[in-house]
Structure formats: C-alpha cells, structure tokens
Amino acid sequence: QLVESGGGLVQPGGSLKLSCAASGFTFSGYSMHWVRQASGKGLEWVGRIRSRTNSYATAYAASVKGRFTISRDDSKNTAYLQMNSLETEDTAIYYCTRRGSSWSPGDAHYVYFMDVWGKGTTVTVSS
Amino acid sequence: EIVLTQSPGTLSLSPGERATLSCRATQSVSSSYLAWYQQKPGQAPRLLIYAASSRATGIPDRFSGSGSGTDFTLTISGLEPEDFAVYYCQQHGSSPEWTFGQGTKVEIK
Numbered sequence: 001q002l003v004e005s006g007g008g009l010v011q012p013g014g015s016l017k018l019s020c021a022a023s024g025f026t027f028s029g030y031s032m033h034w035v036r037q038a039s040g041k042g043l044e045w046v047g048r049i050r051s052r053t054n055s056y057a058t059a060y061a062a063s064v065k066g067r068f069t070i071s072r073d074d075s076k077n078t079a080y081l082q083m084n085s086l087e088t089e090d091t092a093i094y095y096c097t098r099r100g101s102s103w104s105p106g107d108a109h110y111v112y113f114m115d116v117w118g119k120g121t122t123v124t125v126s127s
Numbered sequence: 128e129i130v131l132t133q134s135p136g137t138l139s140l141s142p143g144e145r146a147t148l149s150c151r152a153t154q155s156v157s158s159s160y161l162a163w164y165q166q167k168p169g170q171a172p173r174l175l176i177y178a179a180s181s182r183a184t185g186i187p188d189r190f191s192g193s194g195s196g197t198d199f200t201l202t203i204s205g206l207e208p209e210d211f212a213v214y215y216c217q218q219h220g221s222s223p224e225w226t227f228g229q230g231t232k233v234e235i236k
Binding site: 033035042043044045048059061095100102104107109111112113114115117118119120 | 159160162164166170171172173174177178181183215217219223224225226227228229230
C-alpha cells in the first residue's frame, strides 16, 4: 500500500514536502508517480521518478517544472514531492501512485499503468 | 502534447443499463498505453483497464475496453449500483508525460 503525508495549509510562495510511504511490495523496483486533483476537478499528472535501474530519472508536468522536485529513498521505501514557490492553483489532493507493468505477448513489450494508489494528502495554498 | 477528450461529460443511466464512454485523442495513441480508471467520491482512483482492453486484477467482466488510434471506448455491460462513479482515460507514450481525460460521470437516472 501507499500512504501519503505532509499536506497542510501554506501561504503562496511557500514550500511543502510530501512523503509517500510504501509497503507490501519491493519499492526499489518501481517507478513512482504523483498525481493531483483540485476540488471538483479531474486528475492531473504531476511527475514521476524512475527506479535506480533507470538512474532515478525524473520528469514533470509543465505546470510544476522548475518548482517541484521528486526524490526517493529506497532504504526507507519512501518517495517525496518537494513543492516550492507554491501558487493558489497548486491547491489539491496529492496522490502517490505506483507504475505497474505487464508483459504484452502480442506487442512483445511491457505495458504500463498506475496500479496502486494512496489515499492522498491535501495541500491548500492560501493567504 | 496529446490531449484526451472524454464524452459525454455526464451519463445518466439506470442500473442494469449499458454504459458506453468515449475517449478521443488529438493524435494517435498506442493502445498499449491507454488505461481507464474509476473514481468514487472521497476515494482514490482505481485501475480498471490497461492496454486499452485488458482488465486489471479483480475487475468484473462487465467492464470492457476497446479501441485504437485516436478513439477508445469503455463499456459497462450492465450497470451495478457500485458502478456509478467518475471514469478517466489516461495515456502515455514516447513523451515522459502522462495525461488524463477530463472524466465522465456516470450517474443514476
């Protein structure tokens, strides 16, 4: 399972660091993603960090690039989302998800999807 | 950037009816990387379908996915009370970015 923590109220321009604690699977072998959802709105991909095998490569949505940083500590089975220069538009529930995979014999490659989700942690950016 | 557009925005149906949800992409998407998720109020999303047509573990066979290229469909063959929820399609491809559709709400008529 995945358990997010660290959400709360922060002023515009402030910073917050979210954590995602994993259990029940070999955390180090998986890419981890962050997805957010503003109240009453749809899902928005925030970014991801790949595994050590893939050099811990990160990628971000354009809306957060340069402000947010994803990291991980495999010894603690935890992923992090460092959020700086927060804006009111960043107010949302933040979900941590695992990138699962399955071998596709027909295509002769792996297919990927988000198969495990945390319950989310709420971030409110307001003065 | 590939944009996914879901239709309709809201689908009003009765239990037992068939639901057909559409997801259209602005450019071709590999069916290998098209997934569907269900989200109920106050809950995290749940994976239903991956690779356009493969059901995730534990998903009932009344849920099915189809499509290719730019047009994909999620079908619920006979709505159960627990199926009334919001459904999202999602894609990822050669770009590192993953994108979601805006969602279709299936509500009780």
